[in-house]
Amino acid sequence: ARGPLLTPPSDDLADRLRKAAATDRGIPLVDGEGRAYRMTYAELLTEASRVAAYLRGQGLGHGDEVVVHAAAAGDVFVGVWACVLIGVLPVPLTPATPYEGAGNPLWHLLGPDTMLTGRTVLTTKAQRDTTAEALGRRGLHADLLLLETARAGEPLPAGEAAPRSPALMLLTSGSTGAPKGVALSHRNLVSLAESVRAEFALEGEVSLNWLGVDHVGGLVQHHIRDLCLAHEQVHVDTGWALGDPTRILDLLDHYRVTVSWMANFGFNLINEQAGKIAEGSWDLSPLKVWENGGEAVTHEGNQRFLALLAPHGLRPDVIKPVFGMTETSSAVIAAHNLVAGRQDYVHWLSDTRLDSPVRRSLPGEGSPFAEVGTPMAGLALRVVDAGGQVCPEGVGGRIEVSGLQVMKGYYRNPEADADAFTADGWLRMGDCGFMVDGSLVVTGREKDVLIINGLNYAARALENSVEAVPGVRQGCCAAVPVRRPDAVTDDLVVFYSSTEPGGADATAIESALISEHSLRPVAAVEIGPEEWPRTAIGKIRRPLLAAGFQAGDFADRITLRRRSGLGDRTTVPAWCFVPEWNQVAAPAASPARRVLWLDGEPPAGAALAARSGAPFEGFDEEGGARFRTGHAKDLEALLEAASGRLGGLDAVVEAR
Structure with missing residues (x-):
């Protein structure tokens, strides 16, 4: 299938930034406390020009890379555009949580196996010390440049801008292994903007994004695209939005948003607020495009979402399934x-194996797969078989694409x-699917196919069956392959969350898989909805679950086991103690005791309580404060202030 003709763009991102700066449009930014301020495109150009001049003064230019490492979206945008203006390759990366974790991509970028040619990091004063200390503990080094210093200089003269491709490097999500660098050109990014404009007839829009701005969805789809089209674009701190998902509805109403996007898990989060939504009031009628992309589109969840918000003016056809990737x-x-x-x-299927016609079921039977379009x-x-030949319609194969939006290659990685x-x-693309009447249906990732006793099972099909079991939380399910050391085939382990702890029956999950797929799981594991390892846009990282299961990390969460020994903790000598951590209620404390309570719900009358999520700026009159976990200076200042206020500290208690 081929889309409409698109003329290759004759301009670049720097041209689009200057055109946007000539308008009155801009970027409202909402931080982690819900505070909003607005940066116009003209201000973005000026700020980026100052930083560009500073970077050039540091000797940076064509062929160099800069890691733009900041928490605030506005800082990331300024750093990225500064690099674009002088032809330096920006690598945006917001601070990982937990920062010290082995999965933080910064350690890869600055480590011995990096794809980068240099070690330059553009960051903020608030982030610098944490980064420097963490690098030092790992024996790593980087040139840390400060945005605050860069912004204090004179701007780069307009005539001295020298953009160069590639214009941007993004890291792959890493859901299937170590991240690779995706190098995107000016042509890729401007073409993407124009193709989406044509697809949805966009003109003078207001967009909303609440996901990470170091991810292709937040940075390209809802920043660079909307800047290229001179749209107003609202960006919201992810943690603040997820603290109460109805805040997303507040923002849509307040800013009169017309275009937004979420991965499927976001729609499920809002569905869970049905009680509040029934009592609330929002005008969602301006919204004309709500893209659903980043993970599998589910039929039941989307229909529930549309019905739930219809009384608030949401259009019945507003959800647009979209499909793509960073590349x-x-x-x-x-x-x-x-x-x-x-x-x-929706196509109800009982068999989605590759290189064979899909096997259809009656509606409500089998697994539902939604079309993602043309x-x-x-x-x-095109969809091809194992030999690279194009599959007939209705035959499962591997999805391949070509066009102006597709990268030329990974950064300095010819093997990839x-x-x-x-x-x-x-x-x-690494995805599987089939064509029907010229439209694509995606059935899952090729690497997410489980091979059990010689038969192929698409993980998404198995997960659809599990999510249909009463009590299973939507978007919180994973079919994971595990293999015993002496086995020649995989076994199936199902991870799930319940709408209420213990609310889903593991034997009902087993029965659904046997009934619909003739497949019995060897184990089922219930974990909390906050425990899922996810990528920046919510994709579940199945390999981490499989590794954790085989290491015994979920031994106390197994709700069904059909093969003894699987998922147990590693055997240790009889003389070795294995610590077991169990949550208990916070102990009652007298208000007179000199205690500082951290997070959770402190007891009534507690003198001092601090919650994580924002820089420490002292205690208020009621004894409340905010602080940042993992920031040594924040914690030091917090403890010093608490001790001074109480005349010493008897204890610090984490109440959650």
């Missing part, structure tokens, strides 16, 4: 047939390029 500059395929009360966009302008799409591209230049 395609974000969404490049879109559907327009998801409508409230209809299910003709190629946008400038893109071509050889795996990713076909001999005739098409990108292998």
